[in-house]
Amino acid sequence: MERNRWLVGLLVLSMWLVGARPIQAQRLGQYLLLFRDKANTPFTTGQPTQFLSARSVARRQRQGLPITSRDLPVTPAYVQGLRQAGARVLYTSRWLNAALVEANSALLPTLLALPYVQGLETGRVLNNVNARQNASVDAQQRTQKFSETIPSYGQADFQLRQLGVDQMHAQGFRGEGMLVGILDAGFLRANQVPFLQNLFAEQRIVATYDFADREADVYDDDTHGLNVLSVMAGELPNQFYGPAFKASYVLLRTEVAATENPVEEAYWLLGAEYADSVGVDVLNSSLGYTTFDNPADNHTYADLTGTRTLVSRAATWAGEAGIVVVNSAGNEGNSAWRYIGAPADSPSILSIGAIDRTEQLAGFSSIGPTPNGRLKPDLVALGVGTVLGSPNGTIVSGNGTSFSSPLVAALATGFWQANPRLTAAQVRESLRLSGSQASSPNPFYGYGIPSFNRATAIARSHYGADAPAVSVYPNPVSGLDPLNVFWSETDPGQEATIRVTDLTGRLVYQERLLSGQSFSVPFMERGLYLLTMTTNTKSRTVKYLRL
Structure with missing residues (x-):
């Protein structure tokens, strides 16, 4: 009961769920109003437990990540002003400094004229409430019976061993103590099926929330989230297992399966912020937005730079908050679109494509690169005939990057459990470099199939006792991908001067940054560069290649 009171308090602090005055129903729309600032806020970065859980603060501290003004809740007086003007405030966003409101379109000019309102995200209505449908798409129609039975892991044996999960489990890492968030379309009957019963019996479902219906119940909508959760956490001895079947989970509904409206990107943002606030380590999203x-x-396609769409910016902010975000690449490989969707274009997350059992790329798996040259997807895993659980309690199989993504997210969970000193950025890079095609990545497979043992060896060589004093990754770097810098001789988060020069000594880039922080060097030509990090007492130089 104490846990429930804490979760309710957190919701009140970070989301302001209740609305205000009644509004004429016939012209209702949902709008994302941007605030100009966070002036006169009662919250401070020096007291983060006022708006973040102790677990969330600890995750950042371990990685040397500061609490910034972006993390502060919006100014409460601004929220009250919107209500007094006649808007129904559904949620507020810390990271975007915005409020999602429901209002009559005739009221919109009044809201935009308020002195603390900067404008509208996207410049238009996110959702026409009157046109909204409440139907749910049953994802079970996308699955088929899978009859093969293998001892020990049962039907899931192939998809686990392909990633080295058997080695991870043999070393005792099954997700214990890790907190995983899932953003999805609903988790129909997840609280009733046998392959997830241990999650509930052991009270490892830490929190749930439905952002679309504004309620705690996530078990009455779409089955897609149930399928995804089963891939990660399923547990039936000798029949079916997920890689992280002993982790704890936060289940969040941010997607409305029956419709596709921009408000769902706002729900994704809100879900990621909620996941951050309760302290999740890994966040899986088998979702994508294009049309x-x-x-x-x-x-x-030109929008997929990782910086333009709301959902991709949200994914980047989550990654920068120290969460390992894993997202499906998309199922558009056979369509005219072909490319990944948003937020798979974010530079701060792992985007996952799909392969079959012969390690061939699935025809439907979305490809890269991004329009600004970023290599995507990052990795691939089994997405053709992936074994998963269904809402009627049976073990079935399904196709889609929706199911390859949670395999990698659960692998990341156990890998981070095994290597707790790593930062989220180091976890992502270790898994990338463990890929079966790490020596020759491409926009179809990315870095290939990740491996627990290879990732562990890479983490030890890059970031362990034998690691070089200064390392940058990725190296080589392509497109506008950010460089991450790790300096083992400095404390996490210690400030240093970064200088990038070419081989002639010409200064290309200089900035004061924190050790472990990522940055992008604009307008770089291909070639070899020298990166020098300097503090008041030390200086180190390392080479890296720009492709």
Whole structure:
């Protein structure tokens, strides 16, 4: 009961769920209003437990990540002002400094005229409430019976051994003590099926919330999230296992399966913020956004730079908060679109494609690169005939990057448990470099199939006792991918001067940064560069290649 009181308090602090005055129903829409600042807020970065859980603060401290003004809740007076003006405030966003409101379109000019309102995210309505459908798509139609039985892991044997999960489990890492968040379309009957019963019996479902219906119940909508959760956490002796079947989970519904509206990107942002606030370590999202019910809202390929769409910015912010974010690449490989969706284009997450049992790329698996040259997807895993659980309690199989993504997310969970000193950025890079095609990555397979043992060896060589004093990754770097710098001789988060020069000594880039922080060097030509890190007492130089 104490846990429930804490979760309710956290919701009140970070989301302001209740609304205000009644509004004329016939013209209702949902809008994301941006605030100009966070002036006169009662919250401070020096007292983060006012708006973040102790676990969330500890995750950042371990990685040397500061609490910044972006983490502060919005100014409460601004929220009250919106209500007094007649808007129903559904949620607020710390990272975007915004409020998702429901209002009559005739009221919108009044809201935009408020002195602390900067404008509208996307410049238009995110969701026409009157046109919204409440139907749910049953994801079980996307699955088929899978009859093969293998001892020990049972039907899941192949997909686990392909990633080296058997070695991870043999070393005792099954997700214990790790907290995993899942953003999805619903977890229908997850609290009833036998292969997830241990999650509930051992009270390892830490929190749930449905952002679309504004309620705690996530077990009455779509089955897609149930399928994803089963891939990660399923447990039936000698029949079926997920890689992280002993982790704890936060289940969040951010997707409305029956419709596709931009408001779902806002729900994704809110879900990621909630996951951050309760302290999740790993976040899986088997979701992607390219086209919407209203074609005027559609994204274009040119939008997929990792910085333009709301959901991709949210994913980047989650990664920068020290969460390992894993997202499906998308199922558009056979369509005219072909490319990954948002937020798979974010530079701060792992985007996962799908392969079959012969390690061939699935025809439907979305490809890269991004329009600004970033290599995507990052990795691949089994997404053709992936073994998973269904809402009627049976073990079935399904196709899609929706199911390859949670395999890698669960692998990341056990890997981070085994290597707790790593930062989220180091976890991502270790898994990338463990890929079967790490020596020759491409925009179809990315770095290939990750491996627990290879990732562990890479982590020890890059970041362990025998690691070089200064390392940068990725190395080589392509496109506009950010460089991450690790200096073992400094404390996490210690400030240093970064200088990048070419081989002639010409200064290309200089900035004051924190050890472990990522940065991007603009307008670099291909070639070899020298990166020098300097503090008041030390200086180190390392080479890296720009492709």
